[in-house]
Amino acid sequence: MSFSKWVSSVLLLLHLLNPCLMISSSSSSLTSNGFSQIPSKFLTLAKRDDFSDWMVGIRRKIHENPELGFEEVETSKLVRTELEKMGVSYKYPVAVTGVIGYVGTGQAPFVALRADMDALSMQEMVEWEHKSKVPGMMHACGHDAHTAMLLGAAKLLKEHEEELQGTVILVFQPAEEGGGGAKKIVEAKVLENVSAIFGLHVTNQLGLGQVSSREGPMLAGSGFFEAKISGKGGHAALPQHAIDPILATSNIIVSLQHLVSREADPLDSQVVTVAKFEGGGAFNVIPDSVTIGGTFRAFSTKSFKQLKKRIEQVITRQASVHMCNATVDFLTEQKPFFPPTVNDKGLYQFFKNVSGDLFGTENYFEMQPLMGSEDFSFYQEAMPGHFGFLGMQNEAHSPMASPHSPYFEVNEELLPYGASLHASMATRYLLDLQTSSPDKSYEKDEL
Known part of the structure; x- marks a missing residue:
């Protein structure tokens, strides 16, 4: 461990033992006021006009040019271009069109964040400036927003890379809509030694800045x-x-x-x-x-x-x-069976704590199980994982259409919320590991 990271770890440990002993540091430090301050600082950064406008632009480019599962050639090219601008290293191709990015020390512990990139075979019925340019295809499930939010998280994490106590793996996954892209990502063995993986999905059933999840089985x-x-x-x-x-x-x-x-x-x-x-x-x-x-x-x-x-x-x-x-x-060659999505108990509580620090505990809602399915479950079979929902309904507007509807829309105001939640979970998780197991050596585990 480098001297600077050793000092950072010691300061964090002192703070946990006695906040009054915390040595003052620059205002840009995420941990200067403790772990609970990390989410709000990330949200403030993500809400900057230049930052949020950048994410909106990415989301609209992807929305205008939807691609089906394992055909996300231009989408993955856009992802790689943005990662290169940030100076984020990556592997490509993984699982045909997937991109795996890396931010942090390059050493263990490892935590992963996932976004899906594929669109649906559906004609968009919403008339707006950035409507799908591909007849019969549209992003009707929010995967364009998921990709933009994870790129936003990558930018936040890269800007604070020196404070990361491990490595964040960014999973830009193809073919969630029935293709089982997550299964191919796991089979590619790019997530070995990952301690946990987190995924988010936008929903019109919750207001902007609200989240929901549950422990155990949540999707069929x-x-x-x-x-x-x-x-x-x-x-x-x-x-x-x-x-x-x-x-x-x-x-x-x-x-x-x-x-x-x-x-x-x-x-x-x-x-x-x-x-x-x-x-x-x-x-x-x-x-x-x-x-x-x-x-x-x-x-x-x-x-x-x-x-x-x-x-x-x-x-x-x-x-x-x-x-x-x-x-x-049973079409298993084209559409593999998806296992049930089952949230890890510890990660569920972790998600609840981090989202509560970010949005307020009053904006967390316990959800009931749904009969929908998610190939995120393939990750959860291979490692501890947590999947949650992020609200985007603006109460000042009429109710938004549900996913898989030709009238589906995304409230782009949610992008900073998703980016900051992703970045907060990854950062806090790595810090928690280091402070809860300060004597454990991760140096030998590298990418």
Whole structure:
């Protein structure tokens, strides 16, 4: 450990033991008034007009040029360009289009911050100056804001790099929307020896500057399925000479709903939704086949596996009842199963403390579990992790549209809040590790 970092650690330890012994330092020092002052100082810096305008500009560039999972070529190029301007080192490509940045000592302990970069296949319906320029694609889930906020955090951290007691790993991840980009990041082994990882998601359900989270399971595990039901086509006026796959499929869809309403424990939340139905094209022709597809969700691995098993059984056996054949594909090559998102107990309390220091304890809200899913869960399977929500609803405006809506919008005033929360969690986490385990040597663990 360098002399300057040793002195910094000693001062921090003295402050924890007796705040009155804290030696005065320059006003730019994050820790001059204790750990609780770190978030507010970061927020003040992030709210500077030049700083917030810079983040807004980045978010709008990304929004105008949305890219789908594993196709984020221009988005990752923009990220790399901004990191280079800051003097932040990075690895690229990781997991096809991902970027992994590094700020700090280059040595352990390591803490990671994650932002997803991909857009959705959806036509934007909001008319504004920076509307998506790509037909049929838009950032309808806030990933453009997530990327801008993490770049903002990178800038804050780089400006105070000398005070970091370890290394912050910046994860700019591709393909969260069903592609399992987090799984590929983990498999790339760029997060080994990471002690904790944090992720944030914007939400219209909370006001600006409000946050929510919960300990333990918060988002469901999810999977997708697609099935082809094949019969025998014919004239609609002569159904006795055909084998109708539409009728068979209609019964399959109804039976799939019984898996939750009549087989699942009412206290064990599960969902099966058929969201795709394709087949036929004429009013007087029974088609040869029908294709359906959808998603299923559960909070426990056991329930998830049982639901998967029963979906396949219901589809194939109901098809047989109607003299049809059926094949079921769970699409794991394109859309891997997402495990449930489960927050680490200690990190949950840490997030609650840091966000309380930043926004006030009155602006923290305990959330109920949601049936939505997040591939952040792949990180949590590999290391302790915490995922939380950051509000952006401006009470002076009409209610904002929910994610995955073509009318989804981002209140750009939230960007400084997200950047400062990211930076605060990383900085405080590293300081907590050093002060709680001052005798532990991290010097041998390097990037």
